[in-house]
Amino acid sequence: MTDLLTLHKYFLSQHLRRGGVAVDFTMGNGHDTRYLCEAVYGGEEAPGRVYAFDIQQAALDSTARLLSESGTPENYTLICDSHDRVADYVHEPFDAGVFNLGWLPGSDKRVTTKRSSTLPAIEAAISLLAPGGILLIAVYPGHEEGRLEGEEITAMLSEKSRFRMSVGRFQFINSPTSPYFFIVEKKEER
Ligand code: SAM
DSSP states (O other), rough: OOHHHHHHHHHHTOOOOOOOEEEEEEESSSSSHHHHHHHHHOTTTTEEEEEEEEEEEEHHHHHHHHHHHHTTTTTTEEEEEEEGGGHHHHSOOOOOEEEOOOOOTTTTTTOOHHHHHHHHHHHHHHHEEEEEEEEEEOOOSSSSHHHHHHHHHHHHHHHSSSTTTEEEEETTEEEEEEEEEEEEEEOOOO
């Protein structure tokens, strides 16, 4: 049976490179951050860099603990700010960016990602994405804000020029409340 998580990792891995740059737009407990740090690390000569954002200090603390205890290479910058402010912190093009929308597992469900910052954050991410780079955006439509986030992201991304980027959505259509994800691949400049 097709597993969406495996598919998600497959797309991501195709765009990550040793010495490259990646952004985790929703750090949470740091599992994606850790994956990205290890994937871009090419040794001391090419450590790569991962920028990770969250608005909750608890997420930064939890991620810092995970990265330190797991011996993850120290090629990361953890940022306690909203992801729509990415351009204030990231001043280089990045190869891969991950949004895992929703709330921090095991914490206050009211602190969930919201359309008012998610949509501007995706626009900002597209601007900073390197040609040939990828964005993966996981959506949880089983709660109301998640459902609306997915609808508005669909509307926004449907308007993007196919000459500039390819946009796809991977979803089990016979399970409408299950998580799904978007991929945005920016085309190489000619
Ligand atoms: N990828 C994470 C992991 O591996 O544990 C899980 C992410 S969790 C589903 C979503 C996270 O987005 C929460 O930790 C939440 O605090 C964060 N978040 C909510 N609004 C945000 C915003 N405007 N900017 C950055 N992070 C935000």
